[in-house]
Amino acid sequence: MTTAVEATLDWVTDVNDAPFDSRPARNPFRTRAWAAAWQRQATERILAHRHATVTDHSTGVRETIDFLLVHGNGSPYWTSQETDAGVDPVWPGPVLWAGSPHAEYGGAGTATTAMTKTLLDAGHELARELGACALALPGLDPAQAERVAAVRGPVLDLATDVAFTRQLGEDHDMWWAGMPASHRREARRQWRRGTEAGLVLQVHHGPTSRPMLDAFHLLAERTAGRHGSPLYGADMLHQLADVPGTVLLAACNEVDLVGGVYGWLHDGCLYLWASGIDYNHRLAPRTYTWLMGEAALWAIDHGATSIDAGRWNCQAKIRLGYQPTILRTAVRLTSPDPGTAQRLQSLSDRLGMRALPFTGAHNRW
Structure with a gap:
């Protein structure tokens, strides 16, 4: 008996060679234009790019993921998170990001459970191949984070950001x-x-x-x-x-x-x-x-009809009527590393202490 393949992943050399996503980009950070532009910047120290299209054949949903191999201290946004948390650099080596942490929102390739599993497996294999210490998925909203957490495997589920939005x-x-x-x-x-x-x-x-x-x-x-x-x-x-x-x-x-x-x-x-x-x-x-x-x-x-004021600067945005959304980063280490896992959890916990007065104890950090 043959079992149908639920989701497949295909690699492309350039993001412009990928087939278009099956649905319009939900935000500017998920557009092809953003991915193409980000390849050309140099402030975030990207060591290698890889792009892939993951397709869920049971639903027809297709999304393109941009994998970025970045030096461990090569992302200014992530460094700012470490600074805000008051911790030393957490990564022992390069990191394979599924979307830059500079993009407010991520989550490409997590639209369904089948896509998420395929993304994590392929991303983890690529991370090991490129010598990365981890695969990291930043900017996940609560639904995306739940799908990632539900997939089998040792994935760290870390709250790392607060975004602010409101109706106009x-x-x-x-x-x-x-x-x-x-x-x-x-x-x-x-x-x-x-x-x-x-x-x-x-x-x-x-x-x-x-x-x-x-x-x-x-x-x-x-x-x-x-x-x-x-x-x-x-x-x-x-x-x-x-x-x-x-x-x-x-x-x-x-x-x-x-x-x-x-x-x-x-x-x-x-x-x-x-x-x-x-x-x-x-x-x-x-x-x-x-x-x-x-x-x-x-x-x-x-x-x-709505406005997104970006991340952090919580008090000023709350006063203007914005509502917080906690964003998460999922991390899958390429080899067992209790020290790095502990440092990542500490960073998340410390950021949570900063966010608590504005997100409320009823919201899971």
Whole structure:
């Protein structure tokens, strides 16, 4: 008796050679354009790329996975997690990531249980072949994490991030009404006074944003440094400008760039991925709240129904009415390593202590 194969995985040399996914990308980080752009950046130290398409033949679902072999301390975003947790570097060697940790959301190849098992088996084999210490799947939402955890095998299920989203409402008044009453009046006052003080929103789309990106990068790096450790390379911003929906929302005062947010308008949601403020400018104290308000109002005017404010900076986002979602990283070590497993769990636990006041004890960390 022959048993039908539920899911298969096919390797491709270049992401552009892969067949298209069976469903539209649920966020900009899962688009082919993002994967192609990320191959060209150099700030995250990628040692090798591999791409694969996994297909569930019982459902017809097909998704493309980007495997990235990265030096153990070669991902600025992961390093920022270690810094925030107050731990030493956790990886003893290179890591094979199924999607970059710089992408807010991952989970490609986990749409069904059959796909998830095939992905984990093939990824683990590739990780061993490339000399990686682990296969890691970052940015998993709760449903994706549950499917990974349900697959047999020694997989570490680690909470590592908090993302913040909210509905925009049909008009500007509904945006403000969606904030907690205790903070709404102050947020609106800061936004109004920012406008009165001369802040003006400049909007730069896609490749036309490139003349502004070097100046914005300096602000984004300094801002990230204030909160922990540097995250962005100018090359990241320049390469990702080719992703459809890219937008730089810049807070300007006459000729000065006072702040900005960089992200994507994708499928009715504005994703804010990077932000920067000139903290030496006299308008800096008002700029973050003003800019977050302007971003939301611009999104409403351009047909968006929701907004994703990215990860962490929890208190500021809660005050603006955003709701938290805990994101997880699944790790399968290529050989038994209790020390690395313990360090990873410690990192997750320490990040959880930072997140607890904003996620609530009822949400599983």
